[in-house]
Amino acid sequence: MATAGANKRIAKELNEITREPPSGMKVRLVDESNVHKWEIIMDGPASSPYEGGHFKLLLTLPIEYPFKPPILSFQTKIYHPNVSNDDKGSMCLGMLRSDEWKPPNKILAVLNMARNLLVEPNAEDAIETSIAEQYRGDRKAFEKTAKEWTKKYANAK
Amino acid sequence: MFSGYTQLSIRILTSLPLPCSPSVPLVATVNLPTPPPYTRQPTETGLTPCLYCQPSRQNRCLAHPATTTCNQQRERLPVLVILRRDLGLPPVSTTLPRRSSRKRKPSSDHSASTGVNPPPRKKVDVSGAQRLKKAALPATPTTLGSTAMDSDDEFSGHSSMEGFEEDAFDSDMSDELVSDMEVDADAGFDSQDKIIKPGRKAYEVDYRVYSPAEIRAYQNDQINDVSRILEQPPEATAILLRHARWSKERLIESYMDNQEQVLEESGLGEDSAGPPRFQQIKGFVCEICCEDEEGMDTFAMKCGHRFCANCYKQYLAQKVKDEGEAAHIKCPGDGCNRIVDSKSVDLLVSTDLKDRYQTLLIRTYVDDKENLKWCPAPNCEYAIDCGVKPRELATVVPTVRCKCSHDWCFGCTLNDHQPAPCRLVRKWLKKCEDDSETANWISAHTKECPKCQSTIEKNGGCNHMTCRKCRHEFCWMCMGHWQEHGNSWYNCNRYEEKSGSEARDAQAKSRQSLERYLHYYNRYANHEQSARLDKDIYLKTEKKMTQLQSSSGMSWIEVQFLEGASQALQQCRQTLKWTYAFAYYLARNNQTEIFEDNQKDLEMAVENLSEMFEKPADQLKDLKGDMMDKTSYCNKRRIILLEVTAERLKQGESHRSDFGTSEANSRAGAWEFNTDLSA
Ligand SMILES: [Zn+2]
Ligand SMILES: [Zn+2]
Ligand SMILES: [Zn+2]
Ligand SMILES: [Zn+2]
Ligand SMILES: [Zn+2]
Ligand SMILES: [Zn+2]
Ligand SMILES: [Zn+2]
Numbered sequence: 001m002a003t004a005g006a007n008k009r010i011a012k013e014l015n016e017i018t019r020e021p022p023s024g025m026k027v028r029l030v031d032e033s034n035v036h037k038w039e040i041i042m043d044g045p046a047s048s049p050y051e052g053g054h055f056k057l058l059l060t061l062p063i064e065y066p067f068k069p070p071i072l073s074f075q076t077k078i079y080h081p082n083v084s085n086d087d088k089g090s091m092c093l094g095m096l097r098s099d100e101w102k103p104p105n106k107i108l109a110v111l112n113m114a115r116n117l118l119v120e121p122n123a124e125d126a127i128e129t130s131i132a133e134q135y136r137g138d139r140k141a142f143e144k145t146a147k148e149w150t151k152k153y154a155n156a157k
Numbered sequence: 158m159f160s161g162y163t164q165l166s167i168r169i170l171t172s173l174p175l176p177c178s179p180s181v182p183l184v185a186t187v188n189l190p191t192p193p194p195y196t197r198q199p200t201e202t203g204l205t206p207c208l209y210c211q212p213s214r215q216n217r218c219l220a221h222p223a224t225t226t227c228n229q230q231r232e233r234l235p236v237l238v239i240l241r242r243d244l245g246l247p248p249v250s251t252t253l254p255r256r257s258s259r260k261r262k263p264s265s266d267h268s269a270s271t272g273v274n275p276p277p278r279k280k281v282d283v284s285g286a287q288r289l290k291k292a293a294l295p296a297t298p299t300t301l302g303s304t305a306m307d308s309d310d311e312f313s314g315h316s317s318m319e320g321f322e323e324d325a326f327d328s329d330m331s332d333e334l335v336s337d338m339e340v341d342a343d344a345g346f347d348s349q350d351k352i353i354k355p356g357r358k359a360y361e362v363d364y365r366v367y368s369p370a371e372i373r374a375y376q377n378d379q380i381n382d383v384s385r386i387l388e389q390p391p392e393a394t395a396i397l398l399r400h401a402r403w404s405k406e407r408l409i410e411s412y413m414d415n416q417e418q419v420l421e422e423s424g425l426g427e428d429s430a431g432p433p434r435f436q437q438i439k440g441f442v443c444e445i446c447c448e449d450e451e452g453m454d455t456f457a458m459k460c461g462h463r464f465c466a467n468c469y470k471q472y473l474a475q476k477v478k479d480e481g482e483a484a485h486i487k488c489p490g491d492g493c494n495r496i497v498d499s500k501s502v503d504l505l506v507s508t509d510l511k512d513r514y515q516t517l518l519i520r521t522y523v524d525d526k527e528n529l530k531w532c533p534a535p536n537c538e539y540a541i542d543c544g545v546k547p548r549e550l551a552t553v554v555p556t557v558r559c560k561c562s563h564d565w566c567f568g569c570t571l572n573d574h575q576p577a578p579c580r581l582v583r584k585w586l587k588k589c590e591d592d593s594e595t596a597n598w599i600s601a602h603t604k605e606c607p608k609c610q611s612t613i614e615k616n617g618g619c620n621h622m623t624c625r626k627c628r629h630e631f632c633w634m635c636m637g638h639w640q641e642h643g644n645s646w647y648n649c650n651r652y653e654e655k656s657g658s659e660a661r662d663a664q665a666k667s668r669q670s671l672e673r674y675l676h677y678y679n680r681y682a683n684h685e686q687s688a689r690l691d692k693d694i695y696l697k698t699e700k701k702m703t704q705l706q707s708s709s710g711m712s713w714i715e716v717q718f719l720e721g722a723s724q725a726l727q728q729c730r731q732t733l734k735w736t737y738a739f740a741y742y743l744a745r746n747n748q749t750e751i752f753e754d755n756q757k758d759l760e761m762a763v764e765n766l767s768e769m770f771e772k773p774a775d776q777l778k779d780l781k782g783d784m785m786d787k788t789s790y791c792n793k794r795r796i797i798l799l800e801v802t803a804e805r806l807k808q809g810e811s812h813r814s815d816f817g818t819s820e821a822n823s824r825a826g827a828w829e830f831n832t833d834l835s836a
Pocket of ligand 2: 443444445446447448464465466467468469
């Protein structure tokens with residue numbers, strides 16, 4: 001019951017997103033035979049320190065999806081208070097948390113939230129507290145490092 | 158906590174000797190490759206004299222059942238009798254044993270795993286006023302008194318089975334009365350007994366043990382009461398009560414004030430009436446699974462967020478099963494905060510999950526109530542109701558015993574830490590953790606004979622060591638001569654403050670403070686370790702006794718005195734352990750010495766019992782009477798120590814706004830601490 005239902009739902013979401021991709025994003029399956037792993041290329045939003053960068057994200061749908069939230073991780077290193085500065089690059093806030101996620105929530109909303117966080121980081125709910133500290137206290141220094149990292153890791157010109 | 162015992166660091170200490178032995182080098186090793194050359198030897202007599210009178214073997218006091226009189230202590234006899242009674246022990250028999258008619262509950266009643274939960278046995282009668290003060294939980298008899306009571310129960314249990322009977326002292330009392338302490342006190346001994354009072358002791362608190370079924374019943378009663386008042390169905394009332402953290406008065410008041418707002422805030426929205434049910438809706442597409450099949454069951458609560466029944470079920474199953482939620486499951490609708498009520502859950506989840514849902518609801522009920530706490534023992538499902546408030550913890554150590562027989566502190570849920578108050582315990586544990594590196598070596602398992610320097614491993618709980626090579630007898634703790642411990646010079650528990658000239662030197666001062674700490678830590682850790690060793694020995698002995706039963710003709714029941722002794726050792730060592738943490742923080746004055754005297758008495762009794770306990774199994778049969786005496790004596794000393802300490806702790810109540818040191822405290826007879834324990 002669940003798997004069949006989930007597949008129908010996932011197929012529908014994938015269909016909608018590929019037909020009409022959200023602005024500044026390219027979405028495809030990592031492997032055509034597995035609908036649970038999505039690859040997203042997200043462009044750094046204009047007038048953010050990530051501008052010009054291309055960030056690769058991996059979106060994994062747990063088998064319990066949509067009863068459990070998707071798992072989102074940055075494959076490209078990024079200097080951001082809400083993205084863990086480790087080999088996982090995980091982002092876990094808002095609707096990505098299982099106590100806030102509701103089954104009708106959509107992947108599209110998750111991707112839009114991630115993009116909005118690049119425009120405006122959420123320093124109150126940070127995973128990297130020292131980056132959040134800098135973001136609040138010394139915005140210039142934060143932007144400088146974020147730009148450098150974007151250039152270095154996200155192929156910005 | 159600190160993992161001191163396993164990670165022993167190897168260090169040879171030449172510059173930092175133990176406090177009470179001036180220059181004994183200590184070697185700490187992790188594991189000796191061969192068995193140590195020396196182990197403890199039994200004392201030659203195999204008998205330890207009575208601590209009250211040190212009598213000869215022909216002339217023993219009433220604490221010893223085998224003989225009749227104690228010349229030295231005759232004037233104290235009534236007190237001793239009361240103490241035995243207060244302990245729940247039958248008075249010493251001077252007549253031939255006969256079969257006891259006293260009924261005792263079988264020990265299996267103690268087990269929490271039995272599906273049925275018999276109401277706790279009434280131990281002490283509570284006055285009507287006290288009973289009324291208690292939260293009106295369901296009609297379960299009061300479980301009063303704490304640790305000591307229960308273990309004594311066991312002692313008296315096996316004693317009576319062994320045929321001890323009331324003698325002339327109490328032939329006028331019926332069997333039932335003997336177990337009732339109030340009656341004991343009324344029997345006219347109380348005027349002679351200044352330390353032990355009838356009824357609740359100073360270190361005891363009122364509490365009750367509840368099974369999950371009892372809590373559920375009480376919760377449901379409360380829900381039904383409020384349901385009638387608010388004219389809301391019970392499911393909705395349950396949500397309202399949970400939202401109000403089970404404050405009935407607050408809920409009713411605010412509900413009468415602004416019904417709509419209360420309903421909205423607790424996630425009920427508008428009035429919920431009519432039983433929840435499935436519906437089939439034409440042209441419905443489920444927003445979760447995207448199914449649009451005709452005739453599909455759908456479900457929605459009053460908020461109208463409708464999903465197919467399968468999705469709703471799976472959503473709830475996941476919340477209950479995987480996320481352990483119950484009281485706060487929200488409607489699956491995007492952004493909807495409405496709480497899924499229990500009737501809807503009933504309709505939507507499978508039977509096995511319903512049980513888990515109910516369990517989780519009870520869990521939140523207990524978590525929500527300040528006077529209820531779960532027993533922290535692993536897999537224990539009982540909760541304890543105790544009225545002691547967090548602000549009272551400076552003057553009360555609310556120690557409770559669960560039906561699973563775990564003794565714990567209701568204030569901080571740590572293991573029984575009487576007589577030390579919670580904040581002192583927290584401070585001490587923090588200190589031990591911080592200093593564990595330094596403290597590690599001191600808790601090492603091996604030391605060297607102070608006379609011939611051979612390595613000795615401690616292999617039992619007793620501190621009386623005899624070097625097998627040079628026959629030197631010494632104390633494991635202070636490395637001093639054992640002979641000095643047997644009489645009034647016994648000084649092992651007391652830290653002698655160093656002279657002032659030495660203190661002037663800053664380095665010496667810091668060394669001294671470390672030595673002082675180590676003095677107390679060493680003894681604290683030693684009792685913790687010894688309790689474990691005592692238990693090991695008990696387990697080994699128990700095996701031997703089982704084998705011995707056929708040859709010696711002793712029944713299983715008859716060897717139970719070992720269990721009593723083992724429990725007394727565990728419990729007394731637990732108390733002794735914490736007396737050292739307590740003493741560490743005590744400011745030095747006259748009271749400290751009284752405390753240390755009590756500590757010393759208990760410690761001597763415990764070490765005596767521990768020593769007997771280590772005798773070979775074939776000697777234990779003959780030691781039975783002595784061991785039972787010593788067991789009851791240990792328990793008695795423990796009660797006296799706890800009583801005196803708790804009494805004085807309570808004195809702090811009216812004389813200070815907060816916990817700490819003040820002259821007023823000491824004038825009022827309250828404990829004076831050398832540190833601010835409110836930090
Ligand atoms: Zn005596
Ligand atoms: Zn559905
Ligand atoms: Zn809803
Ligand atoms: Zn328990
Ligand atoms: Zn405590
Ligand atoms: Zn020796
Ligand atoms: Zn000693």
